[in-house]
Amino acid sequence: MxxxxxxxxxxxxxxxxxxxxxxxxxxxxxxxxxxxxxxxxxxxxxxxxxxxxxxxxPRSLTVILSAHGWRVLDELGMAEAVRDVCTPLSGRRAHLPDGTEVFTAYGRDGQQIWAVKRxxxxxxxxxxxxxxxxxxxxxxxxxxxxxxxxxxxxxxxxxxxxxxxxxxxxxxxxxxxxxxxxxxxxxxxxxxHRLPWGYMDLDLRPQQAGARWATDAFHYWPRGGALFGAFPTRDGGFTGSLFLPLRGAEFCWDAPRDRLPALFARAFPDLAACDDGLAAQLLTRPINPVHxxxxxxxxxxxxxxxxxxxxxxxxxxxxxxxxxxxxxxxxxxxxxxxxxxxxxxxxxxxxxxxxxxxxxxxxxxxHYLTLTRPPEQAEPAPAQALRQRLTDLFPERFVPLYERCAFTHQGYAEAQRHEQALHELTARLLTEHGPALPGADDDRLRRVTVDSLAERNTPPTP
Ligand SMILES: Cc1cc2nc3c(=O)[nH]c(=O)nc-3n(C[C@H](O)[C@H](O)[C@H](O)COP(=O)(O)OP(=O)(O)OC[C@H]3O[C@@H](n4cnc5c(N)ncnc54)[C@H](O)[C@@H]3O)c2cc1C
Incomplete structure (x- = not known):
C-alpha cells in the first residue's frame, strides 16, 4: 500500500x-x-x-483562457504566472479551399484571448x-x-x-x-454522448510553419466535415488538432490508417506541403473521442x-x-x-x-457548426450582415455572442438571451424592410432599429 x-x-x-x-x-x-x-x-x-x-x-493540445478563467486565476493569485506561458491571440484566420484567408477579430476593440499548452x-x-x-x-x-x-x-x-x-x-x-x-x-x-467526430493532436514545427502564418491568431481550415485548427506556440511553432467524422465519409477516422496522409494532403495541400513531419504523426498519433x-x-x-x-x-x-x-x-x-x-x-x-x-x-x-462552415467571402447573408451592422451601430447594446462569452463575466445564459433577441430583431427588420436593409445608410438603419425596439418597449441602449 x-x-x-x-x-x-x-x-x-x-x-x-x-x-x-x-x-x-x-x-x-x-x-x-x-x-x-x-x-x-x-x-x-x-x-x-x-x-x-x-x-x-503530456498532450500537445492547446487550450484558451478567457475572462471567466482569468477571474479565477486572479483570485488564486496565479494570473501572472499563467500569463507568462500564454500566447495572446486577437482573432481567427480562416484558410479557405481557394487559398484565400479571412480574418475575424475576436472582439471589436482588439481584445485578446490567451492560448496556453494544456x-x-x-x-x-x-x-x-x-x-x-x-x-x-x-x-x-x-x-x-x-x-x-x-x-x-x-x-x-x-x-x-x-x-x-x-x-x-x-x-x-x-x-x-x-x-x-x-x-x-x-x-x-x-x-x-460520444460525438460523431474525433480529433488528433498534430504539431507543426517552428521552422516550417512559423514563418508562414501570423502568430497572433488561431488558424483554421474549414473543409465541410473536416476541420484543422492550429494555435501558435511560444517557440514559434503551432499545435494543431485535426477534427474528422468518426465514420461515414471518405476522409474519416475509420479510413485505413495508411491512407490518412494522402487524404490529409488532398484536403489540406498547403498544410501537407508546409510540414512533411505531419504524415508520420497521422500514422501514429492517437485518435481522441469527444464526449x-x-x-x-x-x-x-x-x-x-x-x-x-x-x-x-x-x-x-x-x-x-x-x-x-x-x-x-x-x-x-x-x-x-x-x-x-x-x-x-x-x-x-x-x-x-x-x-x-x-x-x-x-x-x-x-459554434462547431460555424467553424466547419466556410465564412461567406463576398456578400454575407442578409441576416448576418445586418447583425454585423447593428453591432457596429449600437456597440454597447448589441455585443456579439463570442465577445460576451470570452471577454465579459456575464453569465452564459444572459449572453445567450441577448443573442436570441438580436436574431429575432434582425429577422423582424428584414421581414419589415426587405433583404436590402443591411445596405441602408446609418441614419435609416438607426431609425428603423430604434422604432422597432420602441414598438416592443425595448430601450435601444442596455
Ligand atoms: C479538443 C479539446 C479542446 C479543448 N479546448 C478548450 C479550450 O480551449 N478552453 C477551455 O476552456 N476548455 C477546452 N476544452 C475543455 C477542457 O479540456 C475540459 O473542459 C477540462 O479539461 C475539464 O476539466 P475537468 O477537471 O472537469 O476534467 P479533466 O481535466 O478531464 O480531469 C479529470 C481528472 O480526473 C481523473 N480521474 C478520472 N477518473 C478517475 C478515477 N476513477 N480515479 C481517480 N482519478 C480519476 C483523471 O485522471 C483526470 O486527471 C477542450 C477539450 C477538448 C477535448
Whole structure:
C-alpha cells in the first residue's frame, strides 16, 4: 500500500476529498483548502512531473483562457504566472479551399484571448495546489467506487484497495466520473454522448510553419466535415488538432490508417506541403473521442458535488469547458462561504450554475457548426450582415455572442438571451424592410432599429 494513501486514511484525515487532479481538481482544492483546511486530491494518473506511461504522456493540445478563467486565476493569485506561458491571440484566420484567408477579430476593440499548452497550465495548477497549505495530492490512486452516504472512496493504490472516509466528496473526475456514477445509483439520470467526430493532436514545427502564418491568431481550415485548427506556440511553432467524422465519409477516422496522409494532403495541400513531419504523426498519433455529458443532478445532500466535465462536458469549439469548470469551483466556494450548511450550499451551487451551463453547452455545439462552415467571402447573408451592422451601430447594446462569452463575466445564459433577441430583431427588420436593409445608410438603419425596439418597449441602449 502506498505510504501516502495509508497516511491519508489514518489519524489525520482530511474533511474533503476532491476526486480528479485534471484542470478543475487543483483549482477546487485550492479554494476549499483556504476555507476548510485539509483537502485531499486523489487522481489515478501519475504526478504530471513524473508521467511515463501512454495515458500520462503530456498532450500537445492547446487550450484558451478567457475572462471567466482569468477571474479565477486572479483570485488564486496565479494570473501572472499563467500569463507568462500564454500566447495572446486577437482573432481567427480562416484558410479557405481557394487559398484565400479571412480574418475575424475576436472582439471589436482588439481584445485578446490567451492560448496556453494544456500540460503547461496543468503543471502550474498542480504545483500551486501542492504549495497550498492543507492540500495533499495523492497521485497513482484510482477511485474504484464512491459511497455518497458515508461518504467514502474505495481507492486502488499500488498495493491494493483501501476505503477512505471523508465528510464531503467533490467529483472533478471528468467525463467518466465515478462520483457521477454514484449519483446515478441514487436514481438520477445522466447521459454521456460520444460525438460523431474525433480529433488528433498534430504539431507543426517552428521552422516550417512559423514563418508562414501570423502568430497572433488561431488558424483554421474549414473543409465541410473536416476541420484543422492550429494555435501558435511560444517557440514559434503551432499545435494543431485535426477534427474528422468518426465514420461515414471518405476522409474519416475509420479510413485505413495508411491512407490518412494522402487524404490529409488532398484536403489540406498547403498544410501537407508546409510540414512533411505531419504524415508520420497521422500514422501514429492517437485518435481522441469527444464526449458531452449531461447529468440530471450534480449534488447529493451535503456530501457530494460534481464540478466541470464530470457534470457538463461540452463540444470544445467555444473554448469554454475548462473556463466554465473553473467558474464552477468559484461558485461552489462562494456558496460554501455564504453561511449555509453544506446541504443548502450544495443545492444553491447547483441552482446557480445550471442555467449558465445549459446555455454554454448549446452555444458550444452551435459554434462547431460555424467553424466547419466556410465564412461567406463576398456578400454575407442578409441576416448576418445586418447583425454585423447593428453591432457596429449600437456597440454597447448589441455585443456579439463570442465577445460576451470570452471577454465579459456575464453569465452564459444572459449572453445567450441577448443573442436570441438580436436574431429575432434582425429577422423582424428584414421581414419589415426587405433583404436590402443591411445596405441602408446609418441614419435609416438607426431609425428603423430604434422604432422597432420602441414598438416592443425595448430601450435601444442596455
Ligand atoms: C479538443 C479539446 C479542446 C479543448 N479546448 C478548450 C479550450 O480551449 N478552453 C477551455 O476552456 N476548455 C477546452 N476544452 C475543455 C477542457 O479540456 C475540459 O473542459 C477540462 O479539461 C475539464 O476539466 P475537468 O477537471 O472537469 O476534467 P479533466 O481535466 O478531464 O480531469 C479529470 C481528472 O480526473 C481523473 N480521474 C478520472 N477518473 C478517475 C478515477 N476513477 N480515479 C481517480 N482519478 C480519476 C483523471 O485522471 C483526470 O486527471 C477542450 C477539450 C477538448 C477535448
Amino acid at each position: 502506498s505510504a501516502d494513501l495509508v497516511g491519508a486514511s489514518s489519524g489525520d484525515r482530511a474533511r474533503v476529498a476532491v476526486v480528479g487532479a485534471g484542470m478543475s481538481g487543483p483549482v477546487t482544492a485550492i479554494y476549499l483548502a483556504r476555507r476548510f483546511g485539509r483537502v485531499d486530491i486523489v487522481d489515478q494518473r501519475a504526478h504530471p512531473g513524473h508521467a511515463s506511461g501512454q495515458q500520462d504522456r 500540460d503547461e497550465l496543468h503543471r502550474l495548477l498542480v504545483d500551486r495546489a501542492q504549495a497550498t497549505s492543507g492540500v495533499r495530492l495523492l497521485f497513482g490512486a484510482r477511485v474504484l467506487d464512491v459511497d455518497v452516504d458515508e461518504p467514502a472512496l474505495l481507492v486502488e493504490g499500488t498495493e491494493g484497495a483501501l476505503r477512505m472516509r471523508y465528510e464531503h466528496v467533490i467529483g472533478c473526475d471528468g467525463v467518466h466520473s465515478r462520483v457521477r456514477a454514484a449519483l446515478t445509483r441514487r436514481g438520477f439520470d445522466s447521459q454521456v 458531452t455529458v449531461h447529468s440530471d443532478r450534480w449534488t447529493w445532500q451535503g456530501t457530494a458535488a460534481l464540478v466541470g466535465d464530470a457534470c457538463h462536458a461540452m463540444a470544445p469549439f467555444m473554448g469554454q469547458g475548462m473556463n466554465c469548470a473553473f467558474e464552477d469551483a468559484r461558485v461552489l466556494d462562494q456558496c460554501l462561504g455564504s453561511g449555509l450548511e453544506w446541504p443548502d450550499a450544495l443545492a444553491a451551487y447547483e441552482r446557480r450554475r445550471r442555467k449558465d451551463v445549459d446555455a454554454i453547452v448549446a452555444i458550444s455545439h452551435e
